[in-house]
Each structure stands twice: as structure tokens, then as C-alpha cells.
Amino acid sequence: MLAKTTTSLDTHHDPNSTPEGTAKCYDDWSGTYDKEIMTQLSCTGPRECADALEKALDGSTRKEIRILDVAAGTGLVAERLVKKGFTNIDAVDGSQGMLDLAQKKQIYRRLICDFVGPNPLDIENDTYDAIACCAGFAAGHMKDDCLPELIRVVKRGELHFKISD
Numbered sequence: 001m002l003a004k005t006t007t008s009l010d011t012h013h014d015p016n017s018t019p020e021g022t023a024k025c026y027d028d029w030s031g032t033y034d035k036e037i038m039t040q041l042s043c044t045g046p047r048e049c050a051d052a053l054e055k056a057l058d059g060s061t062r063k064e065i066r067i068l069d070v071a072a073g074t075g076l077v078a079e080r081l082v083k084k085g086f087t088n089i090d091a092v093d094g095s096q097g098m099l100d101l102a103q104k105k106q107i108y109r110r111l112i113c114d115f116v117g118p119n120p121l122d123i124e125n126d127t128y129d130a131i132a133c134c135a136g137f138a139a140g141h142m143k144d145d146c147l148p149e150l151i152r153v154v155k156r157g158e159l160h161f162k163i164s165d
């Protein structure tokens with residue numbers, strides 16, 4: 001039986017939420033997020049996302065690969081990527097509260113607090129070899145209007161895009 005949680009993913013998937021509203025929800029949830037997602041809800045998304053990226057990047061020199069973790073949250077995907085030897089990872093997320101927890105884990109080189117959508121991110125063209133994104137596309141979260149911006153920041157011919165929910 002699932003242990004009682006104070007929140008759930010469903011309560012954060014409001015299609016009418018503004019980006020600021022969604023960020024506030026995650027700011028409020030951030031303190032208990034890791035425990036609820038991994039222990040109480042037993043989510044496999046972060047592990048599956050990291051495994052899929054490892055498979056897609058098979059044969060590459062792991063320390064040199066630049067990865068952008070999109071909707072990175074507290075860093076559950078990057079924690080697993082670091083264990084696999086990928087150490088050149090940046091994070092972007094709309095919730096400063098989630099990123100503050102990620103920063104404490106010391107797994108990211110750069111943390112960017114911004115909403116991923118059609119607007120330009122503070123990232124140069126063709127910066128990354130790969131993008132990881134776990135549970136970033138959902139109601140009230142990221143939409144397909146962000147895809148041109150994500151494609152802009154990934155190197156040409158190097159697109160490895162794994163979406164996991």
C-alpha cells in the first residue's frame with residue numbers, strides 16, 4: 001500500500017496554471033519532493049531517463065559530453081547520470097526552490113532558473129551534445145512550443161532527445 005503523501009504529481013498538473021503558478025507549486029513541494037517521488041511514489045522516470053541517455057550516448061567520452069537537464073527539478077536524473085560518469089551537466093528549471101536543492105547536491109555546473117518555452121534561454125546556440133528531460137512535459141508544464149528553443153541549444157547533428165514521464 002502506498003504511504004500517505006502530502007502531495008502528488010496530479011495536483012501539479014493543472015492545465016490552467018501559469019508558469020509562475022507552477023513554479024510556486026514546486027517551490028512549496030521542493031522540501032519533500034525527493035522523498036515522496038522516490039520512496040512513497042516509487043517513480044522510475046529519473047532512472048529510466050538516465051539509462052536511456054546512457055544508451056543513446058554509448059561510445060562517447062562521458063566526461064566531455066555536455067548535457068542540459070531540462071525541467072531538472074532537484075536533480076534526480078543528474079544524480080544518476082553522474083554515477084554513470086557524466087559530469088558535465090547543466091540544469092534549467094522554473095522553480096528556484098527545486099534548483100536550490102539541486103545545487104546542494106553539487107551535480108550541476110550551471111543552474112539556470114527560467115521557464116522553458118518559446119522565449120530564448122540564456123544559452124548560446126549549439127551548446128549541448130544532449131538533452132535530458134524527465135516529467136517536464138505535462139499539463140501546466142512545458143509544451144511543444146519549447147522544442148525550437150531546445151533544438152537551438154543542441155549541437156547540429158548531435159541531437160539526443162529523451163523525454164520520459
Ligand SMILES: C[S@@+](CC[C@H](N)C(=O)[O-])C[C@H]1O[C@@H](n2cnc3c(N)ncnc32)[C@H](O)[C@@H]1O
Pocket residue numbers: 019022023026037045046070071072073074075076077092093094095098114115116117133134135136140141142143
Ligand atoms: C515532476 S518535476 C520533474 C523534475 C525532475 N526532472 C525529476 O525527474 O524529478 C517537473 C519540473 O518541471 C519544472 N517545470 C515545469 N514547467 C516548466 C517550464 N515551463 N520551464 C522550466 N521548468 C518547468 C518544475 O519546476 C519541476 O521542477
